[in-house]
Amino acid sequence: MVTLCWAAKGGSGTTVVAASLALTSPHPSLLVDLDGEIPAVLGLPEPDRPGVAEWLDTDTPPEQLSDLLIDIAPHRWLLPWRSGATWADPPTPSIDPGDARWSELGDWLHDWSRRWGCDVTIDAGTGQPPPPLVERVDRSLLVTRPCYLALRRAVRGETRPTGVVLVAEPGRSLSQRDIEHSVGAPVEATVSFDPAVARAVDAGLLTTRLPRVIAKELRRVAA
Numbered sequence: 360m361v362t363l364c365w366a367a368k369g370g371s372g373t374t375v376v377a378a379s380l381a382l383t384s385p386h387p388s389l390l391v392d393l394d395g396e397i398p399a400v401l402g403l404p405e406p407d408r409p410g411v412a413e414w415l416d417t418d419t420p421p422e423q424l425s426d427l428l429i430d431i432a433p434h435r436w437l438l439p440w441r442s443g444a445t446w447a448d449p450p451t452p453s454i455d456p457g458d459a460r461w462s463e464l465g466d467w468l469h470d471w472s473r474r475w476g477c478d479v480t481i482d483a484g485t486g487q488p489p490p491p492l493v494e495r496v497d498r499s500l501l502v503t504r505p506c507y508l509a510l511r512r513a514v515r516g517e518t519r520p521t522g523v524v525l526v527a528e529p530g531r532s533l534s535q536r537d538i539e540h541s542v543g544a545p546v547e548a549t550v551s552f553d554p555a556v557a558r559a560v561d562a563g564l565l566t567t568r569l570p571r572v573i574a575k576e577l578r579r580v581a582a
Contacts (some may be wrong), residue, residue, distance in 0.1 A: 361468050363496040364524070365483040366503060367513035372526045373502040374400050375556060376577070377482035378565060383574050383581040387434040387477040391468065394484030395440040401431060402563020410439035415460050421467035432566050458491045465495030478581070487516045500524050500580070501542060505531035510541045522547040524580065548580045 364377040374396045381390035390397060391411070398405055408427055428436040472479045481496070493499055501520035503509045505528055513520075523538060523546045535546045555570040 360498070361465075361472050361479040361481070361496045363481045363483055363488060363493060363499045364502055365488045365499070365518070366485045366509070367501065367516060368503070368506065368509035369485045371485070371502045371504055371509060372550070373484060374482050375560060375565070375573075376500075376502045376524050376526070376550065377480050379569060379573050379577055380581050381435060381478070381480040382432070382566065382569050383577050384478040384480070385581070387475060389428070389436050389438060389468075389471065389477055389479045390431070391438045391479060391481040392440040393488075394482050396484075397437060397482060398439065399563075400560055401437075401566045403429075403431065403437070403566075406439040406442050408439070408442055410441040411464070412441035415464070421463050424464075424467055425471070435566075458489075461489040461491040462495065465492045469495055487518050490517065493518055498522060500547065501544065502526065503538070504528045505533040505538060507533065510538060513542055520544045522580075524577075525549045527551050548577055550576050 362380065364373050364380070366373040374394060378390060378397060378400055381388045393411060406429060410427060414424060414427070424438065428438055431437045468479050468481070471477065498521045499518065500522050501513055502524045503513065504526045510533070520542055522544050523542060525535065525538060525546045525548070527549055529552060535549070539545055551572055553570060553572045556573050559565045559568055559570055
């Protein structure tokens with residue numbers, strides 16, 4: 360199973376949801392970072408090896424991607440975005456890789472998932488993910504808060520999600536039905552606003568101490 364997580368508006372919690380899905384999976388799991396924030400969220404040192412960004416900028420065959428994987432937990436691996444990525448780094452490669460390169464990445468992820476019986480979770484960050492990659496995933500999950508502006512951007516974009524992960528936010532008037540009607544996809548999980556998750560992220564403990572609440576809420580999606 361290859362799952363793409365993305366958000367139409369920043370601050371939706373895509374990285375935390377993607378990381379939690381990978382950690383909650385009942386199968387061996389590969390977490391793919393296309394946003395550059397996974398190491399910080401998991402409390403890992405910045406990668407000391409190339410990542411997806413460098414690979415996209417070359418003509419290196421997809422088979423070499425397996426050499427870039429980082430062990431983050433038993434039966435859990437990370438394919439990093441780039442070497443020494445920081446929050447200030449640009450979120451795209453220095454050279455537009457074009458559709459063919461994204462297609463190669465998607466095909467490799469599907470093959471890797473099938474060959475090893477693993478789940479693959481992609482953190483595509485904020486904005487419209489590359490269409491050739493979207494075409495090659497099993498499901499595309501929009502991570503969103505019940506925010507009118509976020510839904511407006513999602514509806515206006517080209518990517519149509521197969522499901523929604525709703526990050527609950529107190530005081531919002533939009534209902535689950537409103538969101539499903541707007542984006543044309545079911546809400547597959549609702550993640551509570553839980554201070555324990557924020558504390559785990561701030562302390563770099565998400566890998567070792569994933570809060571029970573978010574693990575339980577995402578279990579059905581991760582299965």
